[in-house]
Every structure is written in structure tokens, then in C-alpha cells.
Amino acid sequence: xxxxxxxxxxxxxxxxxxxxxxxxxxxxxxxxxxxxxxxxxxxxxxxxxxxxxxxxxxxxxxxxxxxxxxxxxxxxxxxxxxxxxxxxxxxxxxxxxxxxxxxxxxxxxxxxxxxxxxxxxxxxxxxxxxxxxxxxxxxxxxxxxxxxxxxxxxxxxxxxxxxxxxxxxxxxxxxxxxxxxxxxxxxxxxxxxxxxxxxxxxxxxxxxxxxxxxxxxxxxxxxxxxxxxxxxxxxxxxxxxxxxxxxxxxxxxxxxxxxxxxxxxxxxxxxxxxxxxxxxxxxxxxxxxxxxxxxxxxxxxxxxxxxxxxxxxxxxxxxxxxxxxxxxxxxxxxxxxxxxxxxxxxxxxxxxx
Amino acid sequence: xxxxxxxxxxxxxxxxxxxxxxxxxxxxxxxxxxxxxxxxxxxxxxxxxxxxxxxxxxxxxxxxxxxxxxxxxxxxxxxxxxxxxxxxxxxxxxxxxxxxxxxxxxxxxxxxxxxxxxxxxxxxxxxxxxxxxxxxxxxxxxxxxxxxxxxxxxxxxxxxxxxxxxxxxxxxxxxxxxxxxxxxxxxxxxxxxxxxxxxxxxxxxxxxxxxxxxxxxxxxxxxxxxxxxxxxxxxxxxxxxxxxxxxxxxxxxxxxxxxxxxxxxxxxxxxxxxxxxxxxxxxxxxxxxxxxxxxxxxxxxxxxxxxxxxxxxxxxxxxxxxxxxxxxxxxxxxxxxxxxxxxxxxxxxxxxx
Ligand SMILES: CC(C)[C@H](C(=O)O)[C@@H](O)C(=O)O
Ligand SMILES: CC(C)[C@H](C(=O)O)[C@@H](O)C(=O)O
Numbered sequence: 001x002x003x004x005x006x007x008x009x010x011x012x013x014x015x016x017x018x019x020x021x022x023x024x025x026x027x028x029x030x031x032x033x034x035x036x037x038x039x040x041x042x043x044x045x046x047x048x049x050x051x052x053x054x055x056x057x058x059x060x061x062x063x064x065x066x067x068x069x070x071x072x073x074x075x076x077x078x079x080x081x082x083x084x085x086x087x088x089x090x091x092x093x094x095x096x097x098x099x100x101x102x103x104x105x106x107x108x109x110x111x112x113x114x115x116x117x118x119x120x121x122x123x124x125x126x127x128x129x130x131x132x133x134x135x136x137x138x139x140x141x142x143x144x145x146x147x148x149x150x151x152x153x154x155x156x157x158x159x160x161x162x163x164x165x166x167x168x169x170x171x172x173x174x175x176x177x178x179x180x181x182x183x184x185x186x187x188x189x190x191x192x193x194x195x196x197x198x199x200x201x202x203x204x205x206x207x208x209x210x211x212x213x214x215x216x217x218x219x220x221x222x223x224x225x226x227x228x229x230x231x232x233x234x235x236x237x238x239x240x241x242x243x244x245x246x247x248x249x250x251x252x253x254x255x256x257x258x259x260x261x262x263x264x265x266x267x268x269x270x271x272x273x274x275x276x277x278x279x280x281x282x283x284x285x286x287x288x289x290x291x292x293x294x295x296x297x298x299x300x301x302x303x304x305x306x307x308x309x310x311x312x313x314x315x316x317x318x319x320x321x322x323x324x325x326x327x328x329x330x331x332x333x334x335x336x337x338x339x340x341x342x343x344x345x346x347x348x349x350x351x352x353x
Numbered sequence: 354x355x356x357x358x359x360x361x362x363x364x365x366x367x368x369x370x371x372x373x374x375x376x377x378x379x380x381x382x383x384x385x386x387x388x389x390x391x392x393x394x395x396x397x398x399x400x401x402x403x404x405x406x407x408x409x410x411x412x413x414x415x416x417x418x419x420x421x422x423x424x425x426x427x428x429x430x431x432x433x434x435x436x437x438x439x440x441x442x443x444x445x446x447x448x449x450x451x452x453x454x455x456x457x458x459x460x461x462x463x464x465x466x467x468x469x470x471x472x473x474x475x476x477x478x479x480x481x482x483x484x485x486x487x488x489x490x491x492x493x494x495x496x497x498x499x500x501x502x503x504x505x506x507x508x509x510x511x512x513x514x515x516x517x518x519x520x521x522x523x524x525x526x527x528x529x530x531x532x533x534x535x536x537x538x539x540x541x542x543x544x545x546x547x548x549x550x551x552x553x554x555x556x557x558x559x560x561x562x563x564x565x566x567x568x569x570x571x572x573x574x575x576x577x578x579x580x581x582x583x584x585x586x587x588x589x590x591x592x593x594x595x596x597x598x599x600x601x602x603x604x605x606x607x608x609x610x611x612x613x614x615x616x617x618x619x620x621x622x623x624x625x626x627x628x629x630x631x632x633x634x635x636x637x638x639x640x641x642x643x644x645x646x647x648x649x650x651x652x653x654x655x656x657x658x659x660x661x662x663x664x665x666x667x668x669x670x671x672x673x674x675x676x677x678x679x680x681x682x683x684x685x686x687x688x689x690x691x692x693x694x695x696x697x698x699x700x701x702x703x704x705x706x
Binding site for chain 1 (some may be wrong): 509
């Protein structure tokens, strides 16, 4: 299997080292061979190549079986014109590879739940998979421009029907692999695009009679994620709503630093990255929590390589580290042994082998 | 002062009775004369007049000094074509009257804070005013249509510069009346409209040097509302982001049924309504919590009529009810005396006189 590594900015470089060590351990234990090739993206690509997404990075990614990404962004590049911002690298690679489905699992680790901002009886038992459409909507719609000498501005929420259909299919299929409950989130009382979305969900629901479907307005979903997070199974929504709701959901369990994500397309090729950002404030200090990155490796093994045993082993190794009491500074936990990136990674590797 | 009452649907009718009684009491105590005129909106207007916003309602509202609204919507009308949906009445009156600023205060009542889904040390001390732009953006932008025989769909996020300027001015002015801290929320790393928004905020900040300004991305704001709600003072954002974030914020204190809102324009005329919806499941049963409506009356007295003493008296009367241990069924509180709409209203009136 050929994997392209995109460390990116800030703590991205450090946690990518952790990913490599875990991949090495998995290769050794299970007799696989992973070839790894590193490329530039984001701010560090701007610094080196004057663009957040060099041609070489796109070309290599197109040849890969899967891609691992650390994180992009940092204040350093915030003043750049919009075409030269680190985020453009991320948006660009999603679009170039057609990674239309962003999978964001939100599930607490029992030993970390007391760090949740929510009361324990509210968050208890929550296990949500948020599926966000990733290559359409307001993010890529044209026109997106000033008009009339800067007196007006428009962005465009654009979807093709088939773009909606494929993500909704993906969501139904995912619900089948879980608890057969799909919540489709839209703003059908206001947006025409949401009305079309809702129609497609209703049409498709006949093809998946074993899946129970709810429709929920995005504002109601933003409330219910907080008041009854354990009422959700799979949630599916368009790009911008998904951006907001998946980030909202990511803080519920109190362990944002632990959460992985996958951006995939139909043939199984995908890009895997932790949900947390580049954390410039702790970059280079060896303090970053590598577990979100390591769990992203597990997602990659499962989704792109169909190595379920190996994925489960990595996840178990991570859980064991927590049970052994290792914590990183981001986890907002007072008990336990505080460790840095290297030590935590070593502990995972040790549990794995 | 001339007030138009729009009870609307579901529990809207019941809680509007409460508003009337409180207005009567205020009039008696402080020697005011309020003339009240009731009109139809939402689903009940569809039933009676075949439109969610009859001409007579618009005309009367345009003559009013302020408007009180109960709630609109209900499953009964969910299958109607989009032009005949209760929500169109609400959207229509906002637009017809130019009510561009939606003010959503989020502040917990000390005696109810234990009903919050958040841990007490997280929600403690939170006092946020969310200001949402209400008549622009995706809600009203054109085109909003299917194309190519339903194979594509677009909605349009449209703003004029002066629409952004007036809401941003309103936000700076509001911050001055509070703790001089403004958080402007956008998605400037993706949307051109957000980049223009951010520029205007930065320009305007020179006119309000006493106000500290932060920019925050909408996804980060959705997280921070949960992890550090007490770090906000005034938050300002465009229409759709404001819809999502203000509803998200409304559940933080655990007393959604208590929250008022105001939709105002520059001359002080405004529409006041509780944040909760029409709650068809408990409509007609006398169970609805009237306090969100009553606190909306207080907001009206303060903002549209500049009757600060009277507004504060109503708010005090509500707080006293809670201190006396009265609770309604929505409040998710086990202690206290459970009362219905009428009893709670009577208690407020009694405390007021
Ligand atoms: C960096 C930004 C453009 C990106 C997005 O909004 O998609 C990020 O927030 C994410 O969710 O991956
Ligand atoms: C009913 C709906 C159209 C409305 C909105 O989205 O503005 C409501 O959610 C609100 O926030 O007042």
C-alpha cells in the first residue's frame, strides 16, 4: 500500500512522526508493506513553493492508496491573500481528489468523559457519526465575488443532484453498518437546496427500508447535539452545515485531541487527519497529543485498506494507553501521568506489539 | 403606545394571553396606556386567510410602535408548498418591516442553572448577547432555484455593504452598553462575503476604539460556545450563522423556555418573541411556560418604548417567581411547585403589583 504523508503546519510535523511509528509497528506485526512518501501542503508549502498546494503534492496524492494529513494553518499566513492561505491547500486537495464524504465519528472514551463540558448523564452513551458533504455547496459555488464596486457581495450555495445523491447514499449505507438510524439535517424551511436535499433523502429512503430516517432543521440539530447527543446515530448534511455541526460535536466528549476524521470517495481512497488544528502555540515543543493522528491511521486501515483487525488493534492500543493513565496536556484531566508526543506514541507502539 | 399582537400557532395563543395580562398590570402600575390589536400570522393565518402573512397584518404592523409575536409553525402545515408555510409569515414580516437586527440575550437564571446540560463551572457567569443579521444573506438572496430540469440547485448568500455596516454598527453600540467586547463571527477562510464582513468590522473598529474586537470562524465559535461560554460578551454574525449559533446558545443555560428575543430596526420599532417554538404537543393544555413571552414584553418596554423602570420591574417579577419556587414542566427541574401558564402568569402579575 502506498501512502502519501502531508505533515503540514504546526504540530502536524510532530504527530506525523507518530503516525509513521505506528504504521511501522503495524507493518511489522501483521506482515504488511507500506511505502510512505512525504509532500508539502499548507503554510509550509507556501513558504517553500509559494503555493499551499504544489502540483507535485496533487500528482503524488492522485497515485496514492491513501493520504495522511497532519494539520494546516497558522497566524503566520493569516494576512496572505486568499489564494495563498494554508486552508486553500486543504480545500484544493479535497476537490482535486473528489473526496466528497467527510466522516467524523464522535465517541467519548469512558476514561476521559469527565473532561466533557457536558454533564455526564447527558454525554453518556453518545456515539455519533457525522457525515458532511465536502466538495460542494458554499465552499465551491460560483459566483463568489464583490459587485458594483464593492457595494455588494455574493457567495453561491450550489449543488448538483448527483452530488447530493452520492453523499446521501453513503449516509444510508453507513447507517446500515451502525444502528440503522439516519438524521438528515437541512434548512428546508428557507433554502431551495435544502428542499431538494430533503426530497432526495425521502426518495432514497425507499431503497433502504431498514433505516429509520429523521429530518431535522440545522438550528434544531445545533441544540439537540447539546441537549440529547445520545439520540443520534448517523447524521448527514451539506458542507457548511456539516462544518459547523461537526466542530460543535467534536467538543462534546471533552477529548477533541483524540478525534480522527476521514475524507473519502467511492473507490475507498481517502485522506485521514485528526480533527484538531495545527496548534501553533505548542508546535515544536513535543507536547502535542498524537492520538487523534494515530486514530486517523486506524480509520485509514479500516476504510481504505479494509484491514479491520489491524485498525481494531490500533484502537485497542490507544484505549490501553488511556487505561494505563497516560494523558497529554490538552486533555484537561488532572489525574494520570502527563506525557509528551514521543512518550505517548511509544506507549501506543508498545501496546501494539 | 400601540402594540400589534400576533399570537400565531400552538402555544402562541396561550402565552399571548399572559403578555396581555402583564401589559395590563404595567399600564395600571405606571399609568401607561397600551392599545392592543390582534392579527393573524403563520399557520392559523393560512387556515383562515390562505396565506401565512395577510395584507392586514402587514399594514397594521407597519402602523404599530411595537409587535409581540407568540410562535409560528406546526406539523399540520409541514406538507404545504413553500409559499404557504407558517415560517414564511415570520420571514415576510421581518423583511416587510426591515427588522434587520435580531438580539438574542443568553443569560442563565441562577436558580435554574442546575438544569443546564453543561457543567456548572462551565456555564457559570455566562452572559452573552448574540446579534444576528436578519434580513439578508442566504435567507433572501436570489437566485434561489432549481436548474437544468432539477439537476442542479442554487441558493445565494447576498449582502449589500450597507446591510453589513448597519448591523455591525449596532453590534459595536451594543458592546459599548455592556462589557466592550465584540466577537465577530464569519467564515473568512472560505467565503468572499465573510472577507468583506471582516473588512468592515476592522474599518468600523476605528470608530469604536473603546471596544475590543475578536474575529472568530463560525466553526470555532460553535465549539467555544460550549467549552467557554463565559468568554463572550457581544457576538455578531450574518443571518444563517446567527440562526445556528443563537439556537445553539439558547440551550446552554438549561432554560430555553425563559429566553426572549428582539428583532429591531434603527428607529426603535421592533418585534419581540420568545425563542422557543410553537410546541404543538402541549398546545391548548395550559402547560406552556409564559416567561419567555413575558420577558419579551420586558425587552419591548426597554428597547422600543424606553421604559427602563418598567422593563426592570417585569424582569424582577419573573425572577421572584423562580425564587418562590414556581416551575413549569419544560424547565427540567425536579424541585419546586409545578404550575401551568395561568398560574405562572398570575404569580408574575402579583409580584409586579
Ligand atoms: C480550514 C477550513 C477551510 C476547513 C473547512 O471549513 O472545511 C476546516 O474547518 C475543516 O472543517 O476541515
Ligand atoms: C422559522 C425559521 C424560518 C426561523 C429562521 O430560521 O430565521 C427561526 O428558526 C428563527 O430563528 O427565528
